[in-house]
Amino acid sequence: MLITRRVTNEKELEKIFRERYRIFVERDKDAPIELYPNGIMKDKCDDDAIHIACYDSLNASLLGFLSVVLKLEDKIKLPIEEQHDLFIEIGTAEIMRLIIIENKNIKLKGHILNGLLKEIGNVVREYNLKRLFLVTTKEAYNIYVKIGFRQIGPYRLYKNISNECPMSFSFPYYPNTILKLPFESFDDYLNNQKAKRRWDIKNKQKIFSEQGCSIEVIQNSKINEEDFSILYELYANTEKDNFETINYQHYCDCDKFQSFKYLTDDFIWIIAKLNGKIIGFALLVHDESKLTLKHVGLDYSVNRQTYSYFNLFYRAIKFGIDNHYRYIICGSTTYGLKVSLGCELIDRTAYISIDKSKSEDVSDLYNLTLGGNL
Structure with a gap:
């Protein structure tokens, strides 16, 4: 031994x-x-x-x-x-x-x-x-x-x-996930899934609807001032519940989160509601031919029975297909779900390499902050 x-x-x-x-x-x-x-x-x-x-x-x-x-x-x-x-x-x-x-x-x-x-x-x-x-x-x-x-x-x-x-x-850093969208419609996407996965998606959509839930896609400029407080609470819930996940940007209070209202309509909110009450959101960012899933927020008291998290993804996929995006960057969490929906894992590694022999001035790097999107 x-x-x-x-x-x-x-x-x-x-x-x-x-x-x-x-x-x-x-x-x-x-x-x-x-x-x-x-x-x-x-x-x-x-x-x-x-x-x-x-x-x-x-x-x-x-x-x-x-x-x-x-x-x-x-x-x-x-x-x-x-x-x-x-x-x-x-x-x-x-x-x-x-x-x-x-x-x-x-x-x-x-x-x-x-x-x-x-x-x-x-x-x-x-x-x-x-x-x-x-x-x-x-x-x-x-x-x-x-x-x-x-x-x-x-x-x-x-x-x-x-x-x-x-x-x-x-x-290796946490891999990213990318869903390619070579589909004519959401039905076309479903038809490309295995029968068991296709049934599972339709069943979760059915339960979501039967629970009295609905989904809206809203441009950033159309979000009501008071709704930002609700969205922040849902965001904070998700951050707290997933404290081990890596995120580049944390919003420590509602005022900072509300800075989204000053941004353009390249930011698109997918809002899940239960009997008119907001219970979840996914924030998408438009960038030419791709979408990036920036943040998700959930009400965990109803998330499990309504499958709101799954349905936010389904609607994001449908939005991407309907608007002819080539792919969605889905982020570095819940790999099992994302892979089951067709996402690919994209490995990534980040480091800075400096050739000291070239006498490069590296003093500015000590104050450099690196970031990106999930």
Whole structure:
């Protein structure tokens, strides 16, 4: 049985640093011997690094290890930054000195690597890291590519001994969802669904109607002043009920939410009502040939029995088809529902890469705020 854990004990750390020396300095000759005269391969960054090791639970023998150097402040310089002349943002980390000690059991080596990667995952979540970095030789390059790293710079000699390239791993952001609309009508859209899904949509529409519900599509300029307060409450309900979802824009009070009334009729409200009372909305944004589903708000006291959330989507789809939009960007929540309605998941990753060697002025980036739409 394998045990993977973080190492803080001085004697255990010394054993790791001596094993590093044996492999990196003596065996592979990837580091100059004169830097480590005492046979211990320990660098200055190791004092603050997180050291992770994998052990055999039966005899406590060391099977593999690595170190993670965190960059949580601007003043911290990762070794990869100096070696490859990179500018790396805070909220990242460098993986260093990954070793799986010689073992003929290929399957066991895979388990050791998997255990080390899982603990890196725990570090990523604990410190909310955005990217991981490392440097590698050509011999180990393909292993890191399979894990998901990509090369971000040319090979350079480390201390005139080891030829290494920088690599990074960016964590995929929540995927977006897009529904393409190559349909002549909503009936045409339904006919393109499987029979079970088609019946489910029609049944939810029937229940919605039988409950006394209706839907209106209203241009932004036609929304009544007093209705904005109701819409804000529904929006706040949804934000509170889905606190783990990622949203670029939060409205902390009704006054800020009412700023929508100053916008153009490119903003379109789909309003669900129960016996004349507003119980839900979906806000669509027109942009040439596409629609973006910007916000949704729901009255959760009646949402389940009326299927108002589903029916807001159905009406948004119908609106898009009737007005000849090519597709709807549906956002990064409720993936199950959206995929069932025909949406595709669109992976996305975001990061800033700066080539320090070009002497670019990056001072403005410290005050940069990034955003977008869901």
